[in-house]
Amino acid sequence: MKAVIVTIGDELLIGQVIDTNSVFIGQELEAIGCSVLEKVAISDTIEVITNTINRYQNQVDLVVLTGGLGPTKDDVTKKTLAHYFNDELVFNDEVYLHVKKLIEGYYNRPITEMNRQQAYVPSNCTVLFNEVGTAPGMLMVKEQTTFVSLPGVPYEMKYLVTEKLLPYIKEQFKLEAIVHKTVLTVGIGESLLAEKIEKWEDSLQLLNIHLAYLPQFGLVRLRLSKTGSSVDEIEAEIINKTSELQLLIPEFFIGITNADSLFNEVVLLLKQSGLTIATAESCTGGSIAQKLTSVEGSSGYFKGSAVTYATESKVNILGIQQQTIDTFSVVSEEVAREMALGAKRIFKTDLAISTTGNAGPLKGDGDAEVGTVCMAFVFNDKVESFTFNFGQPRNKVIQAAVEKTWLILYKYLKNNQ
Amino acid sequence: MKAVIVTIGDELLIGQVIDTNSVFIGQELEAIGCSVLEKVAISDTIEVITNTINRYQNQVDLVVLTGGLGPTKDDVTKKTLAHYFNDELVFNDEVYLHVKKLIEGYYNRPITEMNRQQAYVPSNCTVLFNEVGTAPGMLMVKEQTTFVSLPGVPYEMKYLVTEKLLPYIKEQFKLEAIVHKTVLTVGIGESLLAEKIEKWEDSLQLLNIHLAYLPQFGLVRLRLSKTGSSVDEIEAEIINKTSELQLLIPEFFIGITNADSLFNEVVLLLKQSGLTIATAESCTGGSIAQKLTSVEGSSGYFKGSAVTYATESKVNILGIQQQTIDTFSVVSEEVAREMALGAKRIFKTDLAISTTGNAGPLKGDGDAEVGTVCMAFVFNDKVESFTFNFGQPRNKVIQAAVEKTWLILYKYLKNNQ
Structure with missing residues (x-):
């Protein structure tokens, strides 16, 4: 299963904001065996959003969009999606009640017309109810590709990914198993290390294990990745190869780090x-x-x-x-x-x-x-x-x-x- | 002038690394009046890199690529670029001497065959000499588009952008003036603020001033942006509109923040x-x-x-x-x-x-x-x-x-x- 992550907002393009949303989404999708092919940040105009989603139509299984769902006029994602799906925005009572409850309860003020607008969603979309914010998530399918639109506020996005999107993907798609293991080495630079382990690296290719060098200050992490049908089998294969590696560079090999860092x-x-x-x-x-x-x-x-x-x-x-x-x-x-x-x-x-x-x-x-x-x-x-x-x-x-x-x-x- | 930033490396797609390189490049390009249309993160395979640069060929003036220039086998950008330009990699003596000096002097060890490989560059490229690392930057022009490839190590990339790329752009391109000003408001939520300033916001459209809402904890920043021929004229226009805004919401208006935050x-x-x-x-x-x-x-x-x-x-x-x-x-x-x-x-x-x-x-x-x-x-x-x-x-x-x-x-x- 292949996915693309699209983040929407000029603040990402002019470097005003560091994008951590796509980092989270990338981690979560990879963890369940969904490969992220591309991440792209784009401007929030109707033309650009339309061109971008059209570019990925039928090229990938899933397009996850974040951002552009706020109540104000610079947020145009919802309108664009409705138009792309030849659909129209309709008032959704359930979403409205939710927004009203949240605004009146948590923020303790009357609901405004702009808040009310947030209850309009494309008539054919599946609403992903947002329990932690006012902008609902939306899911729409066109031909071979599923499009999901999520708000850009990080904790709202995270809630919808974890509670709504991932369960949906697991149910709807047949996922390939994917395993990443990262080996930590210390005290040897990237190029010297690469020379020492050249033959071992060649042997990985025969097994379709992908190797990446991730150098940091004073250490180099080696990430081994493979997709297949069985997590257990791939894990055994990778762990076998890391044992070989340990024998090759005992003085620099620290171990497999389960965690990212x-x-x-x-x-x-x-x-x-x-x-x-x-x-x-x-x-x-x-x-x-x-x-x-x-x-x-x-x-x-x-x-x-x-x-x-x-x-x-x-x-x-x-x-x-x-x-x-x-x-x-x-x-x-x-x-x-x-x-x-x-x-x-x-x-x-x-x-x-x-x-x-x-x-x-x-x-x-x-x-x-x-x-x-x-x-x-x-x-x-x-x-x-x-x-x-x-x-x-x-x-x-x-x-x-x-x-x-x-x-x-x-x-x-x-x-x- | 329009640009696209391409960051290369699987670690960006699986969420192992937060991309701050494109944040820096976006800021620097916008500051000199070069609009960033898209930022995209892709996998480091020949096919994906080729498809991506081909996608932007003649669509934008400048494509800035970072990453994929290290000495090890998972870095394929250089080979891909040479192939895309129907060019071949040739040994560059000047780059070699530079790599040798850096390795022997700073790292105090003999140069390896892999380091030597870093001295190969496409024969038709303009080398952007890297004074702070071993991977050279490369600049190549094909038809309407200039392609620049930079290493992914942040301080090497920053050095090459500041010292080599920006001066080149200023010399080669006619740049439109661009002005962003960010107004800080405090004590009012995004949707209430938007209702209060609705008419003012409409008036911005007539002047082609783009407005973006950037909500944060307890404050909303309003970013006004416009491109044109004269920085002074645009600045005057934007400052005039912010004065109008201050009169509209005196109790929430803090001021124009020159800085980003x-x-x-x-x-x-x-x-x-x-x-x-x-x-x-x-x-x-x-x-x-x-x-x-x-x-x-x-x-x-x-x-x-x-x-x-x-x-x-x-x-x-x-x-x-x-x-x-x-x-x-x-x-x-x-x-x-x-x-x-x-x-x-x-x-x-x-x-x-x-x-x-x-x-x-x-x-x-x-x-x-x-x-x-x-x-x-x-x-x-x-x-x-x-x-x-x-x-x-x-x-x-x-x-x-x-x-x-x-x-x-x-x-x-x-x-x-």
Whole structure:
């Protein structure tokens, strides 16, 4: 089964908004074995939307559209769809009652004429009732292709995908099994790795296993994918090939990451370990804490972070010795070590990790090269420290330091399972 | 001038990676008056890439492709382009010397055969020399359309866009002037706002000014866009219409935001004010600090954050009275007030803002409803506090609290300019 995702709105084209809707839809569709052939972002005009859906008519099984269903005049998707299906918009009592209830109950104000307009839907569409917002989802079939229109508000879109669209697809389509496994390698660059595993890579082709290299700071993920009729069979095949890979590159092979990223692996390991953690962040400015707390249940292991951006606050809050700063400079492994120990002490945790560096573009306190980051990690009263240079620009330095955090934690937690 | 952005790689389609490359390219192209008609993400196979570029041949002036230029076998863009242009890949000495210098110098290892392959480029292409990575950019013209292929690594892509592509476009194309202005409104929902300004909105159409509604938590941004021959004339026209708007909705009209978001406005105002700020964050987990430090020069005004996720650390680090927690619960305006005062005290700042809430999905310490967030803001020894319920899911609650922070700061800084 093949799908295309269409996101509608000029804000996507002029770079005013980052599109995360299609990321979610792509994940969900792939997970049930529906291949996403293309994702396209387009302008919200009748002509452009019509041309785009026409382009995919009978080329794919499913076209998922998001955006362009709000109550205001710049939202034209609904009209366009009705026209494309030679249909007309009719007032739907059930949708109206729902909108009315939501507006009067949740927003506590009278329903407006524009809200009322949201109850008009194409007469031949199947309404996907939206329990969390005022714009209904709509599903229409023309010849070989099913078209689904969803609102662009992320949590409304997510609700309709999970609760309405996926069950519909599973019922209506015969889905091929698809398996993706991602192997994490560390300490070897993309091109050297590719040379080392060249023959193994060739052997994948014979099995119709697709390999993709996903390089990140200091690590390369290898994604193996295959479609077929049986999930179990494909999984066994892929796991067999990853065992071969492990023998080829034992020093760089970390393991199969079930989750999408190293961070998710770290969260799983932290939860299993029962250990608690705190951070002391300077150049990362709270990014490590922010990521750790982005997942539910984080209060089980994360106790807090001292984001001591100013040098003075490193002394006042974390108890760094002024002498250490004067002797080694604020960007130094010595300061990083005292920061990690300080965080462990004030938050009373088992583990702590710290960052102090110069993210740039200008030199800050101390005279470390732009891009330099010192980090320290405390466990069992032992401290390890590191110095990196992540170059520029600023956001790359911050992101690289955050990624290093997951790598340091991953190695420790994996070795102490 | 019309452009299409094509991003290449399965990781974009299966939702493994969020595409920020096309966001950047979209912003840069729009800023110089080049309209982005479509953005499309596709698989990295020869057939799909060929079909896609063929689809846009002579339909647009410029096709910008990113991704698929790495050294490994899953990267096929270069071969596909050579084939599409009936060209062949030839070894380019200048590119080779550049790759060699970079590998041997920066990575300090011998050049591999795969790196050497990166020096092959189509014989008729214009090489866009990449000073920050090993994959060169390539530019080729066929009939009415210019095709540009850039690497997918974000900072390499950004370098080539800024330093090579934009200057080329400015030189080769006659660009139409384009102006976008975004008006910020606060305190009124999208549909009510649309009813209030309906006639004004109609009047925009007569001037060919396009209006888009961009709703966010608690605010609606209105984007006015127009293309034409003179930036000055269009700007004058749009500013004239925004003045009319201000008279229509004085109580909701905040102003024209030059920057893309309220956050950028807050950063500008903070810099101008010379005031310093700290945060005390519980449910936002460092997200406010992370955002404040994401921009260069933030050490000028941001001193630090106490991310006191555990209740105990609120007492130990911020000096919250245990009695306040016992009496009012940890999610209360009283605790938020003490947190903000504590942050102001320990970081020695002029301003401080705090958050304590229950982001969900489960109830945490205290018994506040899931979605409840209390916030406090200190300035001039005055404290203001607020209680919100942002509903669910978790990430929406966190994001909404962060957006409220910018709104609170914006109002204060604007009124005290």
